[in-house]
Each structure stands twice: as structure tokens, then as C-alpha cells.
Amino acid sequence: xxxxxxxxxxxxxxxxxxxxxxxxxxxxxxxxxxxxxxxxxxxxxxxxxxxxxxxxxxxxxxxxxxxxxxxxxxxxxxxxxxxxxxxxxxxxxxxxxxxxxxxxxxxxxxxxxxxxxxxxxxxxxxxxxxxxxxxxxxxxxxxxxxxxxxxxxxxxxxxxxxxxxxxxxxxxxxxxxxxxxxxxxxxxxxxxxxxxxxxxxxxxxxxxxxxxxxxxxxxxxxxxxxxxxxxxxxxxxxxxxxxxxxxxxxxxxxxxxxxxxxxxxxxxxxxxxxxxxxxxxxxxxxxxxxxxxxxxxxxxxxxxxxxxxxxxxxxxxxxxxxxxxxxxxxxxxxxxxxxxxxxxxxxxxxxxxxxxxxxxxxxxxxxxx
Amino acid sequence: xxxxxxxxxxxxxxxxxxxxxxxxxxxxxxxxxxxxxxxxxxxxxxxxxxxxxxxxxxxxxxxxxxxxxxxxxxxxxxxxxxxxxxxxxxxxxxxxxxxxxxxxxxxxxxxxxxxxxxxxxxxxxxxxxxxxxxxxxxxxxxxxxxxxxxxxxxxxxxxxxxxxxxxxxxxxxxxxxxxxxxxxxxxxxxxxxxxxxxxxxxxxxxxxxxxxxxxxxxxxxxxxxxxxxxxxxxxxxxxxxxxxxxxxxxxxxxxxxxxxxxxxxxxxxxxxxxxxxxxxxxxxxxxxxxxxxxxxxxxxxxxxxxxxxxxxxxxxxxxxxxxxxxxxxxxxxxxxxxxxxxxxxxxxxxxxxxxxxxxxxxxxxxxxxxxxxxxxxxxxxxxxxxxxxxxxxxxxxxxxxxxxxxxxxxxxxxxxxxxxxxxxxxxxxxxx
Numbered sequence: 065x066x067x068x069x070x071x072x073x074x075x076x077x078x079x080x081x082x083x084x085x086x087x088x089x090x091x092x093x094x095x096x097x098x099x100x101x102x103x104x105x106x107x108x109x110x111x112x113x114x115x116x117x118x119x120x121x122x123x124x125x126x127x128x129x130x131x132x133x134x135x136x137x138x139x140x141x142x143x144x145x146x147x148x149x150x151x152x153x154x155x156x157x158x159x160x161x162x163x164x165x166x167x168x169x170x171x172x173x174x175x176x177x178x179x180x181x182x183x184x185x186x187x188x189x190x191x192x193x194x195x196x197x198x199x200x201x202x203x204x205x206x207x208x209x210x211x212x213x214x215x216x217x218x219x220x221x222x223x224x225x226x227x228x229x230x231x232x233x234x235x236x237x238x239x240x241x242x243x244x245x246x247x248x249x250x251x252x253x254x255x256x257x258x259x260x261x262x263x264x265x266x267x268x269x270x271x272x273x274x275x276x277x278x279x280x281x282x283x284x285x286x287x288x289x290x291x292x293x294x295x296x297x298x299x300x301x302x303x304x305x306x307x308x309x310x311x312x313x314x315x316x317x318x319x320x321x322x323x324x325x326x327x328x329x330x331x332x333x334x335x336x337x338x339x340x341x342x343x344x345x346x347x348x349x350x351x352x353x354x355x356x357x358x359x360x361x362x363x364x365x366x367x368x369x370x371x372x373x374x375x376x377x378x379x380x381x382x383x384x385x386x387x388x389x390x391x392x393x394x395x396x397x398x399x400x401x402x403x404x405x406x407x408x409x410x411x412x413x414x415x416x417x418x419x420x421x422x423x424x425x426x427x428x429x430x431x432x433x
Numbered sequence: 434x435x436x437x438x439x440x441x442x443x444x445x446x447x448x449x450x451x452x453x454x455x456x457x458x459x460x461x462x463x464x465x466x467x468x469x470x471x472x473x474x475x476x477x478x479x480x481x482x483x484x485x486x487x488x489x490x491x492x493x494x495x496x497x498x499x500x501x502x503x504x505x506x507x508x509x510x511x512x513x514x515x516x517x518x519x520x521x522x523x524x525x526x527x528x529x530x531x532x533x534x535x536x537x538x539x540x541x542x543x544x545x546x547x548x549x550x551x552x553x554x555x556x557x558x559x560x561x562x563x564x565x566x567x568x569x570x571x572x573x574x575x576x577x578x579x580x581x582x583x584x585x586x587x588x589x590x591x592x593x594x595x596x597x598x599x600x601x602x603x604x605x606x607x608x609x610x611x612x613x614x615x616x617x618x619x620x621x622x623x624x625x626x627x628x629x630x631x632x633x634x635x636x637x638x639x640x641x642x643x644x645x646x647x648x649x650x651x652x653x654x655x656x657x658x659x660x661x662x663x664x665x666x667x668x669x670x671x672x673x674x675x676x677x678x679x680x681x682x683x684x685x686x687x688x689x690x691x692x693x694x695x696x697x698x699x700x701x702x703x704x705x706x707x708x709x710x711x712x713x714x715x716x717x718x719x720x721x722x723x724x725x726x727x728x729x730x731x732x733x734x735x736x737x738x739x740x741x742x743x744x745x746x747x748x749x750x751x752x753x754x755x756x757x758x759x760x761x762x763x764x765x766x767x768x769x770x771x772x773x774x775x776x777x778x779x780x781x782x783x784x785x786x787x788x789x790x791x792x793x794x795x796x797x798x799x800x801x802x803x804x805x806x807x808x809x810x811x812x813x814x815x816x817x818x819x820x821x822x823x824x825x826x827x828x829x830x831x832x833x834x835x836x837x838x839x840x841x842x843x844x845x846x847x848x849x850x851x852x853x854x855x856x857x858x859x860x861x862x863x864x865x
Binding site for chain 1: 678679680705727731734736737738740754
């Protein structure tokens with residue numbers, strides 16, 4: 065299912081139904097792309113993710129843990145056991161909004177900055193997982209990606225069961241509702257990137273039109289046994305059921321994917337020099353900012369993985385990704401599993417920023433339809 | 434209160450797959466002279482200083498050497514400030530306490546005008562007789578020091594001959610027994626003593642070895658040694674080296690003002706941290722070359738390779754960080770730190786001189802020519818002019834750059850000994 069199938073988007077001016085990807089209302093001509101009327105005006109639920117790493121700014125450095133070995137970071141900024149540099153809050157952070165939802169966002173090895181970002185929220189049988197991967201050719205993409213992921217998460221929470229615009233009803237109705245919400249989230253994320261760009265231009269005097277900050281967008285929502293994914297770019301959502309076929313819910317907006325669609329073998333397409341050129345993204349120069357969507361109704365328990373290419377570059381195929389996740393998922397805890405996936409990607413070379421966010425979609429969650 | 438600082442010189446960039454991290458750490462002590470010492474008569478407390486002068490009284494000293502040594506001991510007594518605990522030892526094949534007099538009940542006495550004049554009277558009665566067994570001198574000094582509750586203990590040892598009255602294993606064992614109890618500066622007068630023997634003592638006991646060519650120079654040297662000892666306001670300092678899990682400390686070497694390999698003096702602080710004793714400190718700078726082997730990490734990784742710390746007792750008072758950053762940029766990784774290069778050359782210079790002289794003494798002229806040639810080359814490269822001029826007394830230099838030399842015939846024994854004793858002295862790297 066994709067956003068184009070939805071008939072729920074409405075013109076904020078005249079109320080005419082419009083496809084989410086439509087630029088203008090067919091009835092009155094009101095521009096829809098930047099129409100903030102499509103996004104909920106207020107967010108009532110404040111998501112309070114558990115930030116596992118204490119903030120260095122609070123001075124609580126005694127509790128800072130080494131990302132490599134789990135040792136203590138000494139006051140000189142390096143691990144007291146293995147000597148690995150302690151990471152800043154932006155370089156490595158972890159969120160665990162519920163015991164079945166957690167994620168780890170990490171700088172990796174080769175990059176000087178962490179331009180990946182992640183924002184998670186969960187409550188009851190609902191979870192929202194957002195990952196944005198900053199485009200490293202543009203400066204300050206780390207700021208833009210964090211703003212984007214948080215804005216999108218807040219929109220998704222507003223459509224959640226505790227939010228102001230809850231998506232309700234039978235499964236098919238909720239698929240449409242969440243598709244609409246996903247587009248609203250990607251537009252809000254795009255707005256946040258623009259806002260970050262303007263703020264940076266104002267404070268640093270940079271001409272953002274030259275090289276504007278930009279990022280990918282991927283989000284997944286778990287809502288009473290329904291899983292919906294939305295994306296722009298090449299960050300991914302995988303559904304990895306305990307029994308049955310593992311699948312990649314998202315379809316990359318990338319040069320590699322276009323080649324695969326044209327018949328080039330996956331391995332060859334993904335290892336070509338242009339493989340990572342993305343064809344859609346968020347940012348001031350983005351041609352369109354509406355997420356493409358897909359939904360699935362799991363028939364049993366499994367893992368929902370939202371990740372950046374820093375992880376899947378080392379393990380692209382859905383079945384291989386399933387094997388990898390299950391290698392580290394012995395405890396059943398999404399937090400330790402996500403941390404293990406990030407460590408694994410770093411051990412493979414950590415050539416890019418790495419984000420892995422997991423939700424353990426369990427039978428008790430899926431049965432509550 | 435004395436303060437320490439540590440400054441690290443290194444090229445932290447390693448090429449892909451490289452594992453060895455080298456750094457020179459300059460440790461500077463300031464304010465050592467302001468440390469309060471107990472100077473009130475006999476109750477010199479734990480902050481006080483104990484000083485012993487051990488003079489060779491073997492038969493070979495008879496004549497000018499004995500008179501000069503007695504004069505020097507008296508000058509040293511003049512230099513020892515009031516309140517400092519002191520004793521004078523006369524050493525031959527046995528050791529005897531000259532002052533306090535053998536019948537005195539106390540092992541050492543605090544200096545005061547009365548003790549000073551009495552000590553000089555005792556020194557004037559010393560007479561040369563008997564053989565030389567230096568282990569007995571160290572034993573007596575250790576016994577005397579052990580009986581006084583002060584933190585800083587210093588021995589000045591003077592001999593003119595070979596340690597001929599006992600097997601060398603005996604001396605080695607005694608050195609091992611007293612190591613860590615006190616510091617010792619060893620001096621040889623004339624050309625009949627053995628540089629290696631005294632160097633063995635001074636190295637283990639964190640002191641210096643030097644040659645006094647003319648007996649009349651002993652007094653001035655003793656006075657300087659006492660002044661230097663008294664200036665050391667910090668009694669006992671450890672250099673600590675932390676290295677990460679899975680790494681290996683290849684060596685820890687003092688490289689300035691003298692080359693002194695500390696690697697073998699390692700004691701364990703914890704599983705990752707080693708301590709190396711460096712003795713007492715005055716206001717001074719010493720430099721250390723630390724080499725650590727760490728597992729290689731992917732290009733782009735950063736790793737702390739060592740924390741080099743200064744510990745006074747259990748307190749870490751200064752710390753320097755030695756880092757490793759793997760890079761595929763050869764303009765970064767190819768550079769060698771000038772400090773590391775300089776002191777690597779100086780350390781090699783010291784061993785080239787010592788090995789060259791040993792080969793020459795053993796009659797192996799081919800090896801001696803190669804080693805001393807290399808020494809000439811290194812002395813020139815590292816700007817060690819003192820070493821160059823000492824080397825030129827032993828060899829004819831044909832080509833400095835290539836290190837080709839010929840051994841001189843009929844060189845003076847004293848010149849060889851001067852070259853040998855000074856071989857560990859380094860020049861500092863010139864910093865822009």
C-alpha cells in the first residue's frame with residue numbers, strides 16, 4: 065500500500081479530498097505541499113523516551129559508560145579500561161521508551177560526526193520509531209536530522225492512541241489513517257529541516273541555498289497489531305517475524321533501487337559507486353517531501369527494525385538481516401539487541417553512522433485488535 | 434608545595450594496520466624547594482633528609498687520593514645543612530662507621546655545629562688499608578638508613594678501584610637487596626675503577642655515575658652532590674603508565690637528562706597500570722620515551738594508548754595522554770615526532786658507545802670500529818657536541834655522515850672512561 069492510495073488527505077481550505085502527494089487542491093488550488101493545516105496543530109502527549117546515557121552537560125560523567133567495552137569513561141574523556149574515547153551525547157545516544165522498544169544511534173568509526181538521528185516513542189500497544197540519516201555532503205546535517213526525527217515522532221504520537229488526532233477504527237481504516245499520518249510526519253520533518261537551515265543561516269550567516277542541510281526519513285508505527293512504514297530515501301524498515309518470511313517493508317529511493325528495478329542484480333547495484341545516491345530526501349532543495357508508505361498486519365510475533373544504511377550496508381538482504389538480528393536477540397530485549405547490532409556494524413568497519421531501532425512486536429500486542 | 438606537569442610529544446597518527454605508539458613525555462617539577470623540611474635538631478621528621486658519605490679507605494687510596502677524599506668528605510660535611518641526619522662510612526673489604534663514632538648509640542645524628550667539627554675530626558683519622566668489597570659499604574649504609582624515619586635517603590659513594598675482594602655476584606645481590614631503600618650517586622677517582630660496576634650501583638639506586646679525573650676535584654663534586662640532594666624537595670616520585678586492555682608496554686625509558694631504561698623496574702599498581710620509581714625530585718624537567726603496542730583499529734578510529742602519570746605517594750599529580758589515531762592520509766602518518774626521533778637517536782648513541790668500548794676492551798676491533806663509527810654519526814645527527822668531542826679522543830673520524838672511523842692507538846684510559854661514564858648523558862631536543 066502506498067500514500068497514493070489514500071483518499072483521506074483533505075484541503076485545509078475547502079475540505080476537498082486530495083491525495084497526499086498532490087501539490088495543490090484540485091477544487092480551490094490551495095497549495096498542499098507546505099500546508100501546515102494537514103498536520104495536527106497541537107501535540108498533547110509529550111513522549112518521554114528514556115535516554116540511557118546520562119547527559120554529559122549535567123556533569124554526571126562518573127556514570128558515563130564506554131561504548132566499546134562497557135567500562136567507565138575517566139574524567140580525561142577516555143575509557144578507563146580500553147582507552148576508547150568517550151562519546152558526546154550527539155555522537156552516541158540510546159532511547160528506550162518502553163521495555164519492548166529501544167534504539168541506538170552511533171557515530172560509527174570513520175565519520176567525524178553523527179549525522180544519523182533517531183526519535184522513539186511508545187505507550188501501551190503503540191510505538192513510533194523515526195530514523196533520519198543526514199546527508200554528509202551538507203554541513204550541519206546532524207542538526208537538521210535530529211530536528212526532523214523529533215518533529216516526525218511528535219506528529220506520529222499525536223495520531224497515536226493518547227494523541228489529539230487518534231487514528232481509530234478497523235484495520236483497513238487505520239491503514240489509511242496512518243498513511244495520512246505518515247505523510248503529515250514527513251512534511252513536519254521537512255519543515256523542521258527548513259527551520260534548522262534557516263536558523264543556522266541566521267546565526268552563522270551561511271548561505272544555505274548553496275549546500276542546504278538535508279536528510280533521509282524513515283518511520284514505523286506499531287498500532288494494535290498493525291505495522292505501517294513510511295520513508296524518503298534509503299533508510300529502511302524491516303519486518304522480521306519469528307515464523308514466516310522476513311521482508312523489507314520500505315523500498316529505497318535510491319539509484320541502486322532503480323537499477324534493481326531495472327533488472328541489475330541486487331549485490332551489483334548496491335556495491336556500485338553511485339549506489340548511495342538517493343533520489344528522494346528531506347531538505348530545502350527536496351523536490352517533494354511526502355513519505356511513501358507500506359503497511360503489514362503481522363500474523364505472529366517478530367522484530368520490527370528501523371535502521372540507517374550504516375547498518376544495512378553490511379547486511380542488506382532481509383533474510384540475512386533476520387539471521388543477524390536473531391543472533392543478538394537471545395535476551396529478547398530490544399535495547400541490548402540494538403546495541404549489539406551497532407557494535408557489530410562498528411566491528412565491520414563502521415564506515416557510516418549507524419542507527420538501529422527495534423520494537424519487539426509480541427503476540428499480546430498483536431492480539432489486541 | 435611542589436607541582437608537577439606533564440607534556441606529551443608525539444605523532445598520534447598511525448597508518449592502517451600499525452600497532453606501535455611512541456611518545457616523549459616531559460615531566461617538570463616546580464616549587465620543590467619550597468617544601469617545608471623539619472630542621473629542628475634531632476627530631477627530623479618524615480619530611481627530613483638523611484645523607485651518608487661512603488669513602489673508599491682501601492690500600493690503593495694511599496697518598497693523594499686518600500688526602501683528597503678526606504678533604505672532600507669534610508667539604509661535604511660543611512655543605513650538609515643543620516638538622517639533616519648524616520653519617521660517614523669508611524669502606525675497604527669491610528665497612529666501618531667513622532661518624533657517629535662506632536661506640537655511639539645512635540645510627541646517625543642531626544647536623545649541628547658541634548657534630549660538624551667532631552665529624553671532621555673523625556674524617557681526618559681515616560687511613561688507607563685493606564681491600565675493596567663495596568657490598569659491605571652498601572650493607573652498612575642500608576642498616577644506618579633503616580634506623581632513621583625519614584623519607585629521603587641519599588648516599589654518596591667514592592672509590593678508586595675495582596671491587597676485587599668479593600665475587601661480582603655478591604655485589605649484584607646486595608644491590609638488589611637495597612634497591613628502593615635509598616638513592617646513590619657513585620663516583621670513581623682515577624683510572625683504575627670499573628665504570629660498569631659503579632654504573633650498576635647508580636642505575637639501580639636511581640643516581641648518577643661519574644668520573645673524577647683529578648683528586649683535587651673531588652671536593653667540588655661532593656659539594657655539588659650534597660647541594661643537589663638537598664634541593665630535592667619531593668622525596669619519592671613514581672612514573673605511572675596506564676595502557677589499555679590487550680596492549681603491551683614495550684618500554685619506558687628516561688631519555689633526558691640521561692638515558693635510563695626503567696622498563697625492568699616495573700611494579701604493578703593494577704592490572705592496567707605500572708609504576709616505575711624515579712626517586713627524589715628537585716625543580717627540574719625529565720623526559721621519558723614511552724612505547725606501547727596496541728591492537729590495530731580500523732582507519733578513522735581513535736584510541737588512548739597510554740596515560741603517563743606522575744604519582745607522589747598514592748596521589749597522581751600530573752597526567753599526559755598518549756593517543757593513537759588511525760588514518761589513511763600518509764602525509765599525517767609518515768611524520769615522526771622530532772622529540773621521539775631525537776631521543777631514539779640519543780638512546781642508540783648511548784648503547785653504541787658502551788658496546789663499542791666493550792668490544793674495544795675485548796680486543797674486537799672490527800666491532801668497536803663499527804659501533805663507535807655509528808656513535809660518531811648519531812652524535813652529529815642529534816647535535817650532541819659533548820659526545821662528539823669525547824669520541825674524537827678515541828677515534829679518528831674519516832666521514833661523519835657515513836660514520837666511518839679508525840680507532841686511535843695509545844689512547845688514554847681516562848678518555849675512554851670519560852666517554853663511557855658520559856655516554857648516557859643526552860642533549861635536549863631543540864624546540865622551536
